[in-house]
Amino acid sequence: MSSRSAPSADQPLLELRSVSVSFDGFWALNDLNLVLAPGELRAVIGPNGAGKTTFLDVITGKVKPTKGDVMFRGRSLVGTAEHRIARLGIGRKFQTPRVYQNLTPRRNLELAVSGNPSPFHLLFGGLESPARERVQHLLGVVGLEPFSNQPAGGLSHGQKQWLEIAMLVAQDPDLLLVDEPVAGLTDEETGRTADLLKQLSGDHTVLVIEHDMDFIRQLDSQVTVLHEGHVLCEGPMDEVQSDPRVIEVYLGVETDDLDSVENIA
Amino acid sequence: MTASSPSPLRRWLPWVLIVAAGLILPIVLPPFRLNLLGRFLSLGIVALGIDLIWGFTGMLSLGQGIFFALGGYAIGMFLSLDNLEPGKLPEFFDLYGVKELPGFWQPFASPLFTFFAIWVIPAVVAGLLGFLVFRNRIKGVYFSILTQAALLVFFNFFNGQQKLINGTNGLKTDTARIFGELVGSDLMQRYLFVITVVLTVGAWLLCRWLTTGRFGDALIAIRDDEPRMRFTGYNPTTYKTLVFAVAGGLAGVSGALYTVQSGIISPQFMAVPFSIEMVIWVAVGGRGTLIGAVLGAVVINYAKSLVSEQLPETWLFIQGGLFLLVVTALPDGLVGWWRLGGPAKLQAMVGWPPRTATYPSLDLDPALRSEQGEGKP
Numbered sequence: 001m002s003s004r005s006a007p008s009a010d011q012p013l014l015e016l017r018s019v020s021v022s023f024d025g026f027w028a029l030n031d032l033n034l035v036l037a038p039g040e041l042r043a044v045i046g047p048n049g050a051g052k053t054t055f056l057d058v059i060t061g062k063v064k065p066t067k068g069d070v071m072f073r074g075r076s077l078v079g080t081a082e083h084r085i086a087r088l089g090i091g092r093k094f095q096t097p098r099v100y101q102n103l104t105p106r107r108n109l110e111l112a113v114s115g116n117p118s119p120f121h122l123l124f125g126g127l128e129s130p131a132r133e134r135v136q137h138l139l140g141v142v143g144l145e146p147f148s149n150q151p152a153g154g155l156s157h158g159q160k161q162w163l164e165i166a167m168l169v170a171q172d173p174d175l176l177l178v179d180e181p182v183a184g185l186t187d188e189e190t191g192r193t194a195d196l197l198k199q200l201s202g203d204h205t206v207l208v209i210e211h212d213m214d215f216i217r218q219l220d221s222q223v224t225v226l227h228e229g230h231v232l233c234e235g236p237m238d239e240v241q242s243d244p245r246v247i248e249v250y251l252g253v254e255t256d257d258l259d260s261v262e263n264i265a
Numbered sequence: 266m267t268a269s270s271p272s273p274l275r276r277w278l279p280w281v282l283i284v285a286a287g288l289i290l291p292i293v294l295p296p297f298r299l300n301l302l303g304r305f306l307s308l309g310i311v312a313l314g315i316d317l318i319w320g321f322t323g324m325l326s327l328g329q330g331i332f333f334a335l336g337g338y339a340i341g342m343f344l345s346l347d348n349l350e351p352g353k354l355p356e357f358f359d360l361y362g363v364k365e366l367p368g369f370w371q372p373f374a375s376p377l378f379t380f381f382a383i384w385v386i387p388a389v390v391a392g393l394l395g396f397l398v399f400r401n402r403i404k405g406v407y408f409s410i411l412t413q414a415a416l417l418v419f420f421n422f423f424n425g426q427q428k429l430i431n432g433t434n435g436l437k438t439d440t441a442r443i444f445g446e447l448v449g450s451d452l453m454q455r456y457l458f459v460i461t462v463v464l465t466v467g468a469w470l471l472c473r474w475l476t477t478g479r480f481g482d483a484l485i486a487i488r489d490d491e492p493r494m495r496f497t498g499y500n501p502t503t504y505k506t507l508v509f510a511v512a513g514g515l516a517g518v519s520g521a522l523y524t525v526q527s528g529i530i531s532p533q534f535m536a537v538p539f540s541i542e543m544v545i546w547v548a549v550g551g552r553g554t555l556i557g558a559v560l561g562a563v564v565i566n567y568a569k570s571l572v573s574e575q576l577p578e579t580w581l582f583i584q585g586g587l588f589l590l591v592v593t594a595l596p597d598g599l600v601g602w603w604r605l606g607g608p609a610k611l612q613a614m615v616g617w618p619p620r621t622a623t624y625p626s627l628d629l630d631p632a633l634r635s636e637q638g639e640g641k642p
């Protein structure tokens with residue numbers, strides 16, 4: 001994970017080619033196409049049930065596409081086991097925070113930071129001191145130092161969100177897939193999360209799914225709008241917001257009242 | 266977990282007690298009681314394995330009797346062959362008209378082979394079974410049912426194989442000799458007790474080593490959220506297969522020790538209720554505590570033997586009641602209850618003042634007490 005080969009400038013890091021996913025005849029994703037360049041920061045928005053989470057499930061190997069292909073650095077991911085996809089350098093934060101409840105935040109991070117996930121390494125190899133320092137540093141960044149030695153199950157919702165984001169950063173993947181990171185966070189924490197993700201992009205490629213329009217605006221990135229399992233439109237936030245199709249999807253009527261879009265989202 | 270290091274006394278006291286028990290009990294206890302204690306202590310080893318896979322990793326196996334019995338049969342076959350006159354077969358073969366020793370018996374004539382077979386065979390069988398199950402992502406209740414089904418398969422197979430392994434009757438070990446001494450003799454049983462103490466401590470150390478470091482963290486993480494582990498690059502199948510094999514190996518050692526101290530190995534060791542009882546020992550002693558597994562096995566079985574001597578019919582009710590009590594009132598088991606300050610709470614409930622140590626004012630000051638409480642693991 002730490003040894004990443006430099007991708008050539010013109011090769012996309014991630015490419016979804018007409019991906020469709022059917023759950024018993026219901027098409028959660030429908031002919032979805034998307035290209036991510038290395039180092040890019042991308043926001044994905046869309047109403048509830050648009051297929052955003054399913055889209056991450058397809059990339060990370062949790063759901064197999066019914067049709068189409070997912071390419072990572074020019075290599076197909078379809079049929080690859082989840083843990084192998086993760087080892088290729090794709091990390092994920094879940095919509096509802098998922099941390100290991102009975103481990104302390106420090107130990108949660110120590111599992112995530114480990115470069116070598118084999119049992120023998122965990123048994124016989126100690127945690128190298130750079131990794132140890134990284135964990136300490138991340139605990140400070142997300143403000144969990146005072147809680148670092150008590151079970152993570154006792155943390156507040158917001159703290160769990162941040163712990164999971166920290167775990168993702170500790171894992172140091174090339175591609176970070178972040179599902180609704182600021183749900184349940186305060187405005188200030190939301191701002192700090194946006195800063196953190198912006199910092200990460202460049203070195204990393206970051207794809208963020210969010211409902212919070214203020215947050216998306218703070219990210220200041222390209223926006224992809226998903227609707228009924230396919231891409232409705234793509235572009236900078238201002239452009240997307242004034243697109244009549246987006247407004248229709250969000251409001252169900254044609255209007256040019258942009259504020260309403262924000263209220264609903 | 267990073268509590269201040271315990272005082273030397275607290276650190277060494279358990280070891281002093283263990284060594285003392287291993288040296289003194291064989292002298293002071295009457296042979297009958299010593300033998301019982303040795304048997305129950307050896308059951309603590311299979312319980313340790315169950316704690317490893319259930320308490321830490323979240324896999325409830327109802328089939329540990331398979332691996333327990335495999336260890337028992339390994340030593341049983343060795344003892345059946347040991348000290349035989351050349352050219353003769355173990356007695357039971359005559360009954361079924363078997364004239365030649367079946368091929369799979371032959372290596373058990375070797376003590377060295379048997380020494381390894383006791384734990385390697387159960388570990389390998391557990392590893393293979395586990396790998397197939399875990400690779401197909403069978404979890405939770407389905408896993409428990411599957412292990413019980415496997416247990417029944419083994420039980421029925423061993424029961425039916427008179428010509429191979431003496432079927433229902435099993436193999437007797439009491440009248441066998443090792444180094445010229447009867448296995449059932451008092452002297453031999455005393456040695457076996459000491460060996461059991463040593464191996465129980467060894468098994469506990471092994472489990473402790475497996476569960477305290479980052480490997481142990483990975484096991485707990487698999488119990489808490491297995492898919493999350495996959496998305497971090499870990500392959501839970503490897504981890505689960507490995508601990509299931511270790512638990513199988515421990516069960517084998519346990520079964521071998523239990524066999525030589527009980528005098529027999531038979532398919533009854535693979536009966537369904539026995540494997541369920543093993544799980545109860547761990548639940549009562551305290552899941553995820555290791556020492557609770559050993560205590561649970563010893564205490565419940567000792568209670569069972571005491572009660573059964575007086576009122577044989579009541580034991581099942583007592584055991585069932587105990588299990589219900591623990592599940593409802595002490596979900597962390599006896600050891601978990603103890604560690605979470607149970608005795609002090611009970612004292613407070615009854616109305617006694619808490620017992621105070623050297624500095625009563627320190628112990629009684631609420632502010633200081635709450636601070637001390639935080640350091641506890």
Ligand SMILES: Nc1ncnc2c1ncn2[C@@H]1O[C@H](COP(=O)(O)OP(=O)(O)O)[C@@H](O)[C@H]1O
Nearest residue numbers: 023026028046047048049050051052053054055
């Ligand atoms: N495993 C599944 N089985 C059946 N339907 C599913 C499954 N996962 C998601 N869906 C359906 O697919 C649609 C898209 O879901 P999801 O990707 O979670 O949407 P979003 O994250 O954009 O809110 C929803 O209608 C949801 O009910």
Ligand SMILES: [Mg+2]
Nearest residue numbers: 052053054095
């Ligand atoms: Mg979603």
